[in-house]
Structure formats: structure tokens, C-alpha cells
Amino acid sequence: MIKDPSAVKDYGFDWSPWMSSGDTISSSTFSADTLAVTSSSISSHTTICFIGSGSAGGNHKVTNRIVTAQGRTDERSFDMKIINL
Template sequence: MATDWLKDPDAVLDWVWDWSDWLAPGETITTSDFTVSAGLDLDSDSNTLSSATAWLSGGEPGTPYLVANRITTSAGRTDERSITIRVKNR
């Protein structure tokens, strides 16, 4: 999921990590944690049995921010996926 995404500094947007293709049959997400580079705000986060969502705001135009989602599953597996949010006046 190493992808760049654009965001306006005034936007408050939800970003979804869909883990359903990675999870084994019957396996679910038991914990989900987000790490966000300084300067970008994690307003809230949540998860379902197969996805995790982060609501992000702020950021300085021209600055890239790394956002990572680390999950643990009902099978005891742990993985992390990251994206880069590039803030740009739109």
C-alpha cells in the first residue's frame, strides 16, 4: 500500500486500509494502531473486522507525511502498511 495521496491542508478526510485480501478465511483484525508523522493530525481512528480507518487533518503545503497502520489479527499475525499523504493547496 505504498502510495502517495493528496490532501488540502484544510480538508478533514478519512483514509481506509482494507486488509480483507490479506486476511486468511475467518481471520479478523483484533487491534489497529496508526502512526502519523508530526505536523499531520490524527483526529480519530476506528476499525472493523477487516479494515481500519484514520481521519486526518492539517498539514503544511508542500510537505509529505507518512501514515502507517499496524494491525494484529485473531490468528496472532501482525503487519503494517504505510501511505504518504502529500499536502497541497487545492
Template sequence: MASPYVPSFIKDPQAVLDFNWDWSAWLGEEETIAEKSVTADTGITVNSSTIDGGVVVAWISGGVAGTAYVVACTIKTSAGRTETRRISVSVQLR
């Protein structure tokens, strides 16, 4: 069975960066993001997250150099649909 594609990103352990999940193309006409949750593997921190139209933006910090973490964004829409997308954040000294 093939693994789903998970986008990968690199950040320095000292960096605090914003990561975006763009749901715009997935949302139906007049459907909005009603709720969101951004969670991460232990060792990396989700400082905050917001909804900006059809995009969820999360600010992420920390992590140990040489370690990859999975960060998941789960939304519930105004139409009652729920979906999750994941990214991989590899922490490297830059």
C-alpha cells in the same frame, strides 16, 4: 534494493479526510483485526481510527502545504499476526 510501493494521496491543509487500509484480501479465513494503531509523521494529525470488518479507517487532518507525510497502519490479528502498511499524504493547497 527496490523500495516497496507506498500509495500516495493529496489533501488540502484544511481538509479532514478519511483514509482506508483494506486488509480483507490479506486476512485468513475467519481471521479478524483484533487491534489497530494508526500513526503519522509529526505535523499531520490522526484524529481517530476505527475497524470496520477487514478495513481500518482513519480520519486525518492538518499538515503544511508542500510537505509529504507518511501515515502507518499497524494491525494485530485474531491469529496473532502483525503487519504494517504505509501511505504517503502530500499536503497541497487545492
């Protein structure tokens, strides 16, 4: 993923291929190294966060950890590169 230092945009994951039938996401936590996660939400089987800040030239790992109603836990990450667009 690529982001401008001044942009505040939404990023997320679609967990539906991984989820069991009838299961739902009960909690979702995003962490993003030194980037600011300004808000996050759960929509059906999708988790979303808004990320702001960052210095041009920086590379950051954004991680999303979820827990489901049926007790499953998983984590996914992506790399965020900050460049002046």
C-alpha cells in the same frame, strides 16, 4: 494521496485479501509523522483513520499497524502530500 491543509478526511486500508479465513482485526494503530490522526476505527477487514492538519508542501508517511485475533501482525504505509486545493 493528496490532502488540503484544512481538510479532515478518512483514509484507510482493506486488509481482506491478506487475512486468513475466519480471522479478524483485533487492534489497529495509525501513525502519521506530524499530521493529526483525529480518530480511527475497524470495520470488518478495513481500517480507517481521519487525518487533519498539515502544511502545504509537506510530505508525510502514514502507517497502519494491525494485530489479528489469530496473532498475525502487519504494517502498511502510504505517502500523503499536502497541497492547497
